[in-house]
Amino acid sequence: MPTIRAYRPADREALYDVCVRTGHNGGDATDLYRDPRILPDIFTGPYLALRPDLAFVLADEQDRAVGYILGAADTAAFVAEFRRDWLPTVAARYPEGSGTGRDAERIRDLHHPEWMWHEELAEYPAHLHIDLLPEAQGKGAGRALMGTYLAALRALGVPRVHLGMSAANTGAKAFYDRLGFHELHRTPDGRGLFLGRGTD
Numbered sequence: 001m002p003t004i005r006a007y008r009p010a011d012r013e014a015l016y017d018v019c020v021r022t023g024h025n026g027g028d029a030t031d032l033y034r035d036p037r038i039l040p041d042i043f044t045g046p047y048l049a050l051r052p053d054l055a056f057v058l059a060d061e062q063d064r065a066v067g068y069i070l071g072a073a074d075t076a077a078f079v080a081e082f083r084r085d086w087l088p089t090v091a092a093r094y095p096e097g098s099g100t101g102r103d104a105e106r107i108r109d110l111h112h113p114e115w116m117w118h119e120e121l122a123e124y125p126a127h128l129h130i131d132l133l134p135e136a137q138g139k140g141a142g143r144a145l146m147g148t149y150l151a152a153l154r155a156l157g158v159p160r161v162h163l164g165m166s167a168a169n170t171g172a173k174a175f176y177d178r179l180g181f182h183e184l185h186r187t188p189d190g191r192g193l194f195l196g197r198g199t200d
């Protein structure tokens, strides 16, 4: 049975791999980017570096990380730290303004982390990312990880949480609906959705 435990620095590469292998609407993004590490360098690495206390790992019988939930209790503060402390550590690998298509979009996201925060989200200060490898999906681990993460936020006194997702990821949307999330905000192009719920 997989177990949930706190993140350890030795998990880092495995978690980067989980992010890439689930990074295209829930499916494998390995071949979609010139350098697929751009995804975990936006969506995984900064949390492990800046908020390791809010990173939880799903570990298999060999203690290999096959999934995670992570995030930040105060998104506005996280965005500022992302820009100040995280971006300088990876910026040279993805020069600002470089790339085309998807690569260019993600490189823009990396260099402008302010996209993570909208006024509509003010009542939902925390946020999260959750990803499981295919073999770990559909067995209740996502629900269990969410329970662990919500309890950690409650312990910090955080009342509500949000997440951003691709509207095309219908499986994840069904999961979040089932777990009581509701829509807060939609990007003007309709491709991005922000959902939220209380931590109770």
Ligand SMILES: CC(C)(COP(=O)(O)OP(=O)(O)OC[C@H]1O[C@@H](n2cnc3c(N)ncnc32)[C@H](O)[C@@H]1OP(=O)(O)O)[C@@H](O)C(=O)NCCC(=O)NCCS
Pocket: 022, 025, 026, 027, 130, 131, 132, 133, 136, 137, 138, 139, 140, 141, 142, 143, 144, 164, 165, 166, 169, 170, 171, 172, 174, 175, 176, 178, 179
């Ligand atoms: C989305 C994800 C985190 C869900 O975790 P999971 O372990 O597969 O989900 P669970 O087995 O815990 O399911 C919890 C509930 O959601 C429902 N659910 C989960 N995935 C679903 C799907 N694809 N379609 C319909 N319902 C779904 C389950 O039926 C279950 O309902 P119940 O507990 O009331 O019976 C996981 O599948 C995943 O990592 N997918 C790939 C990466 C991804 O898309 N991440 C989210 C990016 S925004």
